[in-house]
Amino acid sequence: MLLKTNNSKFMIKEVALLVFALFFNFSLGQEIIKEEKKIASLNKPKSDSNRVKADGVAAVVGGNIILESDLDRSIAQIKAQGGDLGETTRCQLFGKILEDKLYAHQAVQDSITVNELQIRSQIDQQIEGILPNFNGSMADLLKYYKKNSEDELREEIYEINKSTSLANQMQEKILADIEITPEEVRQFYNNLKKEGLPTFGVELNVAEIVVIPEVTEASKQEVINKLKEYKRDIEENGASFTTKALFYSQDGSKVDGGKLPTMNRKRPRMVKEFRDVAFSLREGEISEPFESPFGYHIVFLEKIRGQEYDVRHILLRPEITQDAIEKAKKEIDEVRAKITDGSISFADAAREFSDRKETKFEGGKLINPVTQDFNFELTKMDTDIYTQIQDLKDNEISDVIQDQDRENPIFFKLVTVTDRIDEHEADFARDYLKIKRLALQNKHFDAIGKWQKETIESTFIKINGEYRDCEFTSNWLKKE
Structure with a gap:
């Protein structure tokens, strides 16, 4: 199926590659041209053009320049x-x-701003992600990127993150109000029929039954008491919240002293239980212990800036006793035995015994987070799920699987394949959600294409050297 990509032919099939390259390429040009004479210098006679080439300026887009080395390093990084x-x-x-x-x-022209603290908070993770490619050597990393110090590298990464954030927010603004009607989906499908309908690969319906070991009231009270003691020590004895989080918190934020990404009232990302507490605090206040799906927390509200809240937290998870683990394992063994001897169906067993609220009321069926239906395309299935069902025949029940996730350090589950849909040509009724997603994507491309065409025409753009010979889909060279 050919969908409009309007900006570059490879936008869909290469997007993951490009995002990867640009995310890790810390050397994309971020220099801002502040004087008109610098822009004018790109248009000087041939005798001066050699000097520009030596400087490596490949293009100018508005107030930003792109260096020749930006592209070379992108390719080298890939x-x-x-x-x-x-x-x-x-x-x-x-x-x-x-x-x-x-x-x-x-x-920038539309006065879109970025959250500096949130952007800088990403830098540690980015450096940690790329250091293993240099055997953990910061010196080798700095040498590769031609930086004199770690601070210099961090500052350049910050500029890259800032530019990426601005670009993402601009795209979100362009597409924010675009919706699609059922009639538009039908028209899109009818147009596809004329061109040739796409083929969807083999799809599976997967169901699960999850049994989570029960946490005792004594274990819950124990962590609540610990959190109260931390709070008292900080408030009465001047102990450091950051240090307490560093030593005791049981989530990934502990390495940053419990600091979380800045919270925004207009764009809440934390779970409701956490938001309700954080947004109720005064600046400098520490909450009482409270429960979320991840465990028990206390939250310290460091700073309020309008709609933005800077918070730290300490998370403790109640201990799960060995007795509780053995009880959960026994329960799921009994459930599996009932299903296999025909006493109960898998779907009914899920509704009665499963502890996973997101799936139990659908008879255990997993919902595809991308398509929002029950179908998982085999070639695009999450690796963890595929590993657990790859050897199962239809309606065969897996052995008991021990697993874990962000909320539960241990649980037991059964999985089964309830339906298998063979490779097939797109059908409007059966594949409506997929077709709707493609139709909306196509509408987005149209909107982006229109925006780019208008913005290119009104923006100063200069392409230098060999890139003037490129055959761009968009009119970067502003040819009539």
Whole structure:
């Protein structure tokens, strides 16, 4: 199926590769041209053009420049990470960089702002992600990126994160109000029929039964008492909340002293239990212990800036006793025995015994988070799920599986494949949600294409050297 990509032919099939490259490429040009004479210098006679080439300026988009080294390092980074460029050309990669710079430039014009603290909080994770490729050596990392110090590297990563955030927010603004009606979906499907309907691969319906070991009231009270003691020590004896979190918190934020990404009242991301407490605090106040799906917390509200809240927390999870684990294992063994001897169906057993609220009322059926239906395309299935069902025949029940997730350090489950849909040509009734998603994606491309066309025309853009010979889909060269 050919869908409109309007900005570059490879936008869909190469998007993951490009995002990867641009996310880790810390050397994309972020310099801002502040004087008109710098822009004018790009248009000087040939004798001066050599000086520009030596400076490595490949393009100017609004107030941003793109250096020749930006593209070279993007390509080198992809290869260093084991990526395969395939048939992707330099011109295509360059076109993607131009698009990102256009978004970022217009975001500034539209007074879109970024959260500096949140952007800087990403830097540690990014450096930790790439250091293993240099055997953990910061010196080798700095040498590769031609930086004199870690601070210099961090500052450049910050500029990259800032530019990316601006570009993402600009795209969100463009697409924010775009919706699609059932009639538009039908029309899109009818147009596809004329061109040739897409084929969807083998799809599976998967169901589960989950039994979670019960936490005793004594274990809950124990962590509540600990959190109260931490709070008392901080408030009465001047102990450090950050230090307490560093030593005692049981989630990933402990390495940052319990600091979480800045919370925003307009764009809440934390679970409701956490939001309700955090947004009720005064600046400098520590909450009483409270429960969320992840355990028990106390929250320290450090700073309020309008709608933004800077918070730290300490998370403790009640201990699960060995007796509770053995009881849960025995229960799921008994459930499996009842299903296998025909005493109860898998779906009814899920409704009666499963502890996973998200699936139990659907007879244990998992919902595909992408398509919002029960179908999982085999080639795109989450690795963990695929591993658990790959050897199962239809309606065969797995052995008891011990597993864990963010909320539960241990639980037991059974899985089964309830239905298998063979590879088939798209059908409007059966595949409506998939077709709707494609239709909306197509409408987004149209909106982005229209926006880009209008914005390119009204923005100063200068392409230098060999890139003027590229065949761009968008009119970057502003040819009539």
